[in-house]
Amino acid sequence: MKKIKYYLSRKYLAFILVLILIVTACSKDDSVQQLSDKSTAERIQAAMSKLRNTLLDSEFGWFISYRPAEETGYFRFLFKFKEDGTVETWSNLDEGILGDDAGRSSVSEFEIMQGSTTKLSFTTEGLIHRLSDSGFSPIPGRENGGSGLKGDFEFLYFGESANGDTLTFRANRTQPDKTTQNVVRFIRAGSESESSLSVDPYYSIRESFVYKELTYGPGNELVVKADFHLRTRVLTTRRFIEETETFEDEYVAAMDYLPGNRIRLDSLRLSENELFKDVILQYDPLTGFFKSTEINGKSDGSRISVKTRNTPFTFSTDYLSVIDRDETSDLYFGYRDEDIGDLTTPAFNAIFADYADYGVTYFRLYTLTDVAEEYLWISEGAVGNTTLRQQLEFRVDSDRNRLIFINKGLVNGEPIDPSGQPFLDLLTDSEGFYVENLGRYTQFSNDVYTLTSVRNPAIRIGFYHVDP
Amino acid sequence: MDNIKKNVFVFLSVVAIIILFEGCDEDPELTPGSDLNPPPASDDALDLWIKDNYVDPFNIEVVYKWQESLVDQSRYLFPPHKDSVQSILELIKAIWIEPYNQVAGRPFMQELRPSQLVLVGGINRNPSGTNTLGIAEQGKRITLFNINLMDKTNVDDIGELMLIVHHEYAHILHQSKPFDEEVWGEITPEGYTAQWFNEDDDSSREEGFISAYARSNENEDFAEMVAQMLTRNRIAWNSLIDGIWSYEGRLDIRQKEQLVASYYRDEYGLNVYELQDSIYNVTTRALRR
Numbered sequence: 001m002k003k004i005k006y007y008l009s010r011k012y013l014a015f016i017l018v019l020i021l022i023v024t025a026c027s028k029d030d031s032v033q034q035l036s037d038k039s040t041a042e043r044i045q046a047a048m049s050k051l052r053n054t055l056l057d058s059e060f061g062w063f064i065s066y067r068p069a070e071e072t073g074y075f076r077f078l079f080k081f082k083e084d085g086t087v088e089t090w091s092n093l094d095e096g097i098l099g100d101d102a103g104r105s106s107v108s109e110f111e112i113m114q115g116s117t118t119k120l121s122f123t124t125e126g127l128i129h130r131l132s133d134s135g136f137s138p139i140p141g142r143e144n145g146g147s148g149l150k151g152d153f154e155f156l157y158f159g160e161s162a163n164g165d166t167l168t169f170r171a172n173r174t175q176p177d178k179t180t181q182n183v184v185r186f187i188r189a190g191s192e193s194e195s196s197l198s199v200d201p202y203y204s205i206r207e208s209f210v211y212k213e214l215t216y217g218p219g220n221e222l223v224v225k226a227d228f229h230l231r232t233r234v235l236t237t238r239r240f241i242e243e244t245e246t247f248e249d250e251y252v253a254a255m256d257y258l259p260g261n262r263i264r265l266d267s268l269r270l271s272e273n274e275l276f277k278d279v280i281l282q283y284d285p286l287t288g289f290f291k292s293t294e295i296n297g298k299s300d301g302s303r304i305s306v307k308t309r310n311t312p313f314t315f316s317t318d319y320l321s322v323i324d325r326d327e328t329s330d331l332y333f334g335y336r337d338e339d340i341g342d343l344t345t346p347a348f349n350a351i352f353a354d355y356a357d358y359g360v361t362y363f364r365l366y367t368l369t370d371v372a373e374e375y376l377w378i379s380e381g382a383v384g385n386t387t388l389r390q391q392l393e394f395r396v397d398s399d400r401n402r403l404i405f406i407n408k409g410l411v412n413g414e415p416i417d418p419s420g421q422p423f424l425d426l427l428t429d430s431e432g433f434y435v436e437n438l439g440r441y442t443q444f445s446n447d448v449y450t451l452t453s454v455r456n457p458a459i460r461i462g463f464y465h466v467d468p
Numbered sequence: 469m470d471n472i473k474k475n476v477f478v479f480l481s482v483v484a485i486i487i488l489f490e491g492c493d494e495d496p497e498l499t500p501g502s503d504l505n506p507p508p509a510s511d512d513a514l515d516l517w518i519k520d521n522y523v524d525p526f527n528i529e530v531v532y533k534w535q536e537s538l539v540d541q542s543r544y545l546f547p548p549h550k551d552s553v554q555s556i557l558e559l560i561k562a563i564w565i566e567p568y569n570q571v572a573g574r575p576f577m578q579e580l581r582p583s584q585l586v587l588v589g590g591i592n593r594n595p596s597g598t599n600t601l602g603i604a605e606q607g608k609r610i611t612l613f614n615i616n617l618m619d620k621t622n623v624d625d626i627g628e629l630m631l632i633v634h635h636e637y638a639h640i641l642h643q644s645k646p647f648d649e650e651v652w653g654e655i656t657p658e659g660y661t662a663q664w665f666n667e668d669d670d671s672s673r674e675e676g677f678i679s680a681y682a683r684s685n686e687n688e689d690f691a692e693m694v695a696q697m698l699t700r701n702r703i704a705w706n707s708l709i710d711g712i713w714s715y716e717g718r719l720d721i722r723q724k725e726q727l728v729a730s731y732y733r734d735e736y737g738l739n740v741y742e743l744q745d746s747i748y749n750v751t752t753r754a755l756r757r
Contacts, residue, residue, distance in 0.1 A: 019483065108549070108550065109533065109550065111533070115536075121534055121536075122534070123533035123534045123547055124532070124533060124534070124547050124548065124549065124550040125546055125547050125548055125549040125550070125589045125616060129546035129547070129589070129590070132544045132545065132546045132590070133544065133546065133590055133591075134543065134544040134545065134590055134591050134592070134593040135590065135591040135593070137593075143595075145593065145595070145597065146543070146544065146591075146593030146594070146595070147544050148544040150544070153534070153546060154534070154536065172536070173541070443593055443597070444597065445597045
């Protein structure tokens with residue numbers, strides 16, 4: 001009996017304890033602070049509506065200057081969001097990226113949705129998507145083939161400034177080599193914002209000589225090699241070491257095109273102790289130089305200049321691989337090629353334009369298989385299936401590492417049309433060409449070569465390496 | 469002892485019922501209705517067209533607006549331009565759904581269809597430098613890439629789109645009812661290679677593969693055979709195979725052709741050659757439009 005009583009009392013005790021726990025758990029605890037009187041779903045919905053209304057609220061839209069990756073500069077966009085879910089976009093993407101669409105706006109769709117925070121997604125294709133185009137991969141390095149400009153078109157919302165004129169987002173995509181996403185600030189646009197989408201610096205750089213140097217100091221004491229990379233929108237600088245005839249590692253400065261033919265470099269390192277922030281460079285059309293007007297917000301007495309040069313810093317020996325049949329026996333040029341068209345300068349296109357209008361839209365330079373020191377220039381076009389075979393002999397000036405072509409007449413082909421004569425004259429110019437191998441430059445696996453005219457270094461031709 | 473147990477049971481039951489009723493009480497603090505807030509049905513012209521042509525008749529959801537969960541986030545892809553969507557969907561319907569409807573009847577497509585058709589605007593570039601043109605997943609979803617670059621008036625583009633769609637649909641079919649991989653794999657066991665992109669179509673045919681891509685594995689080989697058969701009429705198909713120099717190459721491909729024909733017949737009751745004729749007729753009409 002005692003045992004039964006003991007058993008029952010233990011059971012009752014356990015039951016009473018459970019009951020107390022349930023009742024306690026169900027009772028309202030007034031000491032707990034209620035952060036919101038709305039459900040999670042309601043709050044998410046409210047946050048999405050608020051962001052949507054904010055984006056719709058700006059009369060002149062929203063403006064961003066977006067640097068999608070470490071390897072690129074800044075690309076500017078102006079968005080006007082509309083009630084019907086469409087967004088009109090303007091940009092300062094240049095013709096090197098957009099081709100014939102440069103200067104045009106796009107109309108696409110957007111949505112506000114829930115991601116890891118409230119997310120703005122550009123859901124159908126517009127200008128912003130060009131930054132994610134894997135068919136356009138100008139970031140150097142084989143591993144970057146197919147990565148486009150590493151940009152994003154979905155942005156996670158993180159809040160707004162006190163006056164509501166700046167919205168802070170982060171790109172939804174995390175770069176493989178980074179742990180955080182890029183911050184993107186949407187700035188409420190004023191009526192003048194469209195004019196800030198300048199591409200003038202792009203055209204100024206394109207028109208000038210290929211070779212450039214950056215100088216610094218009152219007497220331009222410091223001189224470093226400078227290269228504009230227009231498709232990624234960066235300026236790279238490399239100090240040349242005379243003693244070893246080699247270059248130091250390059251510094252990559254991100255460019256932001258500003259109106260009035262100016263460029264902002266977000267940072268520029270010239271030596272271990274000389275790191276500059278926010279360098280504003282102004283283009284001078286008379287000299288073709290860019291000169292600094294401002295450094296870190298302060299007026300500057302043109303301490304930094306980017307100038308053109310007549311010759312490269314060093315004479316590359318890349319021409320050796322062009323004349324070695326085992327390394328390079330076939331180079332291909334396509335007029336206004338989408339992927340390497342930017343390497344070919346407007347000065348060359350101006351010479352080739354008439355020939356292209358005639359119907360010759362590409363040509364190849366390839367070595368004859370049995371005569372090592374001769375080239376054939378094959379030129380084909382839609383002119384009655386014409387194939388022109390111009391034979392060239394080459395000569396090497398090993399002092400300045402130049403490649404010189406000499407006209408050897410036609411081989412089994414039709415005579416060149418008069419529209420092609422300026423091109424033939426250029427190709428067989430007695431001053432010849434400097435040759436450079438840029439390695440894998442596009443999403444294709446082909447190496448890319450350039451020939452730059454010695455007589456006029458504003459003329460450069462970009463080629464694909466085809467064979468072997 | 470039994471009485472005590474009974475009393476305890478009755479007591480516990482009463483308490484449980486009280487708690488249950490308490491739980492059913494209306495709580496004035498809760499918001500009425502559902503917290504889920506689905507968007508209203510779209511009245512967009514394109515969405516309505518998709519509803520009439522894909523959703524209602526075949527229960528295929530067409531996803532053309534970006535949804536990050538449906539694509540590989542390690543790739544740089546983007547959605548299609550809206551203007552290019554309907555013309556591509558019209559073409560896909562003409563070259564894929566209509567011929568199957570004609571030969572197999574509408575219930576066939578209603579049952580054996582991917583539940584999602586995802587359209588992506590950009591190129592899907594692989595590290596090898598090749599492009600992925602389409603993907604079929606678990607018999608449920610087909611994703612098509614390069615949509616923005618397709619020109620509906622260009623014969624080559626139409627031909628390429630036909631190949632991709634029939635290739636991916638072949639995957640959907642064999643993912644639903646498998647073909648005999650073992651028998652298939654015995655025909656050309658030595659020719660499969662991960663480096664298929666270093667080969668070309670002509671030399672692959674000499675080795676018993678209908679295309680270079682068919683060499684990547686048995687599944688792709690099967691899908692490539694189906695796609696290449698269904699995108700040619702009978703004469704063009706026979707002329708392609710008869711033009712192969714190597715006797716063994718011709719024999720191997722003919723053997724694979726027989727397996728495809730028997731797969732369609734035995735698993736789905738379809739005559740693949742009838743389907744071939746139907747696709748050719750429909751496509752010829754589509755090209756004339």
